[in-house]
Amino acid sequence: MAKTLGPEPLPAAKLSAQVKAEDFTFTTSAELRESGWIGQDRALGAIRMAAEMRHGDFNAFVLGNPGSGRRRMTRAILSEAAMNRPRPADWVYVNNFGAPHKPVAIKLPAGMGTAFRKAMEDLIDELANDIPALFDSEDYQTRRRGIEQSYSEEHEAEMSKVFEQARARDVAILRTPMGFTVVGTRDGEVMTPEKRRSLSDDEQAAIDAAVDETEQELAAALKAVPGREKQHRREVEDLNYAMATGGVDVAIRTLREAFSGIRAVQDYLDAVRGDLIENAEIFLVREDGAEAGPFPVATTRHYAKPRFQRYTVNVIVAQDGDGATGAPVIEEELPTLANLIGRIEFASEMGALVTNFTMIKPGALHRANGGFLILDARQVLSEPLAWDALKRCLRTREIAIYSPAERFSLISTVSLAPDPVPLDLRVIMVGERIFYYLLAALDPDFTQLFKLEADFNDHIAVSADGPAAYAAMIAGIARDGGLRPLDPPAMAWVFHESHRMTDDAGRLSLGLDHLSDLLREADFWAGAEGRDVIGAGAVEKAVSEREFRAGRLRELGADAILRETLMIDTDGARVGQINALSVLEIGGTRFGRPSRLTARTRLGTGKVVDIERETELGGPIHSKGMLILQGYLAAAYATDAPMSLWASLVFEQSYGGVDGDSASAAELLALISSLSDTPIDQSLAITGSVNQFGDIQAIGGVNEKIEGFFDICAARGLTGRQGVLIPAANVKHLSLRLRVIEAVEAGQFRILPMRSIADGIEALTGFVAGERGEDGVYPEGSVNRRTEDRLRAFAEKRKAFGRLGKEAKADV
Structure with a gap:
């Protein structure tokens, strides 16, 4: 190598944030x-707006990564806003005496739901004592005896008249197990058949006529008995009704006064009054089911007995607590359909499923009504029918209770259709960004119901x-x-x-x-x-x-390199071979690892073979990077000649998938090394992507990549030449471990920032990359000139082969 070229190594001060x-x-x-x-001003502002906005469809979706404190901050803001809101109403379900399968929902002022239930309990207990006492009173007994005596006297007078007329005709009326029998008499004795046959025909005819006349009078008297008994029962019922009415009205008057300003309660008490008067006899039944007259068995709480269940008040929302203020803030951790909108429970009786209004249970929407409901988006979307039910409630602004079995007609048992409860609350959904964007793209209702996004940084x-x-x-x-x-x-x-x-x-x-x-x-x-x-x-x-706890896989990979099972060079130089860096992320742990990337080139038709892609181990982004570097080759070298290259690229000893474009700069440099026959310094590793103009672009995981190669070099012994080439755009991302910084500071390791592919060529080869002169030619001896000359040679050979082929065909 002629001389050291390329970018200047970064000083230690540039390798991490300078916080002291x-x-x-x-x-x-x-x-x-x-x-x-x-x-978090952006996100917190959106949550505050959701908390204070009064329009119903301004629900909010809190999006961001888990662990950002988004739920805690959301809860704090909503709790503060809830303190300034009025306490919401209580809600109860009561019996619909006209249509028991349609329970009635009643809205009560905050804190009065439990009071209303207690008042109804006291009413029933009071009547359970008062009504038997009324029917045991001297007044009732006297009036009842009067009715009974009147009936008895009238009946006896009628029958006495028939019996007297019968005696006057010498006829006797006998009572038998089968009813009454009329027979003739003689001298006060019943006439036997023998005596009758001893009479003359005229005497027998007279007796028969007397018997017939008496039977007709007896039949007429007996025929009047049902009407008389009916009248008797009516008089007794009127007496009972009058007594029950007086007792019920007295008992219920206090309850009416306590809830005088609530129309729904007054209507319900009217229905209760009518049912109590009509069914006053349920207060006169013994525990064994036998009629007890006016003497019910004493008990501590009559209200709890099954026959009084129709008068129960089912409190589903109660704003209890002395001195409690503000609206509720509810977090539902398991937002199933039943936990959201409530449910109707069933009990098994004689092999059948039965239910009533007391088995209606509230959901999170009931408990949060008038306040705020916090839900986890992932949980809501993963529960069957939960998201659909939530949207329906928000859209209709009421809570209608139904079950999945009803929705899909899976059971055919008698159920209830409770009154829906009006809904007024703010829903805050918390979830990752992917859920927000998918819902916004795929569900047209989402953006209509969740108009606010609180995006946490x-x-x-x-x-x-x-x-x-x-x-x-x-x-x-x-x-x-x-x-x-x-x-x-x-x-x-x-x-x-x-x-x-x-x-x-x-x-x-x-x-x-x-x-x-x-x-x-x-x-x-x-x-x-x-x-x-x-x-x-x-x-x-x-x-x-x-790092030690999560370092087993990292250590196994490093050990494989140090024992030369995986072939990675950290010194020397080789043509067409380069150390590329990648990041592995497993179970939340990231670590860098070097890989050997090799390139081979020869004469061809302009094809660059990506072995990773050909074997379906390369991902789409990696394939994109390959196509970009091909574009750079085609535009940077021998632009006036056809691309006559065949090249292959591969990550050696890589047996898994490869994706990302962070190795595209390494792949391009390996190709240039092979084409120019210029060795690459193996003491350096490289990471970075390249565009079609040869600029080096930022990549991810730069810290882990540097440390991965550094640890291998440190284990083999630092020489001072070793280092890593990174994109200059990644310098601001450096936050390296102290061991790397100390090695750089001691001159034992280098971090080299690249801005262009030329920086990488010069740092890795030690030769000038070369720029085109005014004549359009790269300088003699530069790596780019060697590369272009090689490609032109390939083109000439390809052209020559083409001529030979034509001549051979002409000779034939």
Whole structure:
């Protein structure tokens, strides 16, 4: 190699964000006070608008990555807004005495649902004692005896008259098991058949006539008995009705007065009054089912007995609690259809499923009505019929209870059709961005019902005002978690890790869960060392232990390279061979690994074979990168000649899928090396994508890629020539581990920023890449000139082969 060319290595100061302990003025983070949530003004503004907007369809979707604190912030904002809202109404279901399968929903002022239920319980208990007492009273007994005596006297008088007339005719009326029998008598004795035959015909005829006349009078008297009994029963019923009416009206008067301003309750009490009066006998039944007259068996609570269930008040929403204020904020962790809109339960009786209005159970929409409901988007979408039911309720603004079995006609049992409950609440759905965008694209109802999007940032730009606000946030996380405070060096370490989480030295992570986990692990190690404050050593220990726990696969890959099972060179030079860098992500762990990429070229028809794509191991983005580098080759070299190249590219010893375009620069450089017959320095590795103009573009995972190659080089021994070429656009993303920074600072390792493919050519080959002069020709001896000359030679040979083929055909 003639001389060292290419970009200048980056100084150690450029390899990570420069956050130092001296940047913080506190002694420990306990001195800091969190000033609020930082970096989330856009999302928090949308949530506040959803909380304060009164229009019903301004529900909100909170989108962002898990662990950003979005649920906690949402809950806090809604709880604050709920305190300024009035307490919502109570809701109860009561029996519909005219149509029991259609229970009636009644709205009551906040806190009165339970009071109404208790009042109804007291009413039934009171009547259970008062009604038997009424029917046991002297007044009732006297009036009842009067009715009974009147009936008995009238009946007896009628029958006595018939019996007297019969005696006057010498006829006797005998009572038998089969009824009454009329027979003739003689001298006061019943005439036997023998005596009858001893009489003359005229005497027998007279007796028969007397018997017939008496039978007719007896039949007429007996025929009047049912009517008389009916009249008797009517008089008794009227008496019972009058007694029950008086008792019920007295008992129910207090209840009417307590709920005088609620029309629905008054209508219900009218229905209750009528049913109680009509069915007063249920208060006079013994526990064994036998009629007890006016003496029911004493019990502590009559209200709980099954026969009184029709008067139950089923409270489904009750705003209880002394001094409670504000609207509810409900989080439903399992938003099934039943848990959202409520359900109707069934009981098995004699092999059949039965239900009634007391088996109506509320859902989250009932409990949150008048306030806020927080739902997890993934859970709602994964539960059958839940999303459809939620939309229907929001669209119709009422909660109608039904079951999946009813929806699909899976059962044919008698069910209920409860009154729907009017709905007035704000729904806040929390989920990843993919759910928001899919719903917005595929469900036309979504954007009509969820008009607000609260998009939580994943990171925040480093403020020109300094790190004070972010440090206060870290202090708040430690304080809320009951952790030890941090000293300034530890805070600097946390900042470094936060930059690394974002893969950007200019941004800090807002992944509160990840930061909290780091602090808790550091607190554990600080405690193990017996310290009262989390120091830099504890944070460093937490980071190293986390990497160690997740490092088995990384170590296995490195071991395979160090034992030369996987072939990776870290010194020397070879034509058409380059160290490309990739990132593996498994189970939330990312680590970099070098791969050998090789290229072979020869005369051909302009085809560049991507072996990964040909074997269906290359993904679409990788294939796109291949086509881009082909475009660069075609436009950069021998533009006046046909592309007469055959080339193949492959990641050696790669047995899995390959995707992404971060290796396209390496692939192009390997091709140029092969075409120009220029060796590539194997002590360098490269990552970056290339466009059709030869510019090097940014890629992801730059830190892990650098560290992956560095660890291999360090294990074999650092020489000072080793290093990694990265896109210059990725310099701002560097947040490398201390071991790499120290090696760079000591001159043992290099990080080289590339802006163009020419930078990569010169750094990897040690030769000038070359630019076209005014004559349109690359400089003699440059890599680009060698490449172009090789391609022109291929074109000439191809042309010559074409002439030979034509001549051969002419000779034939």
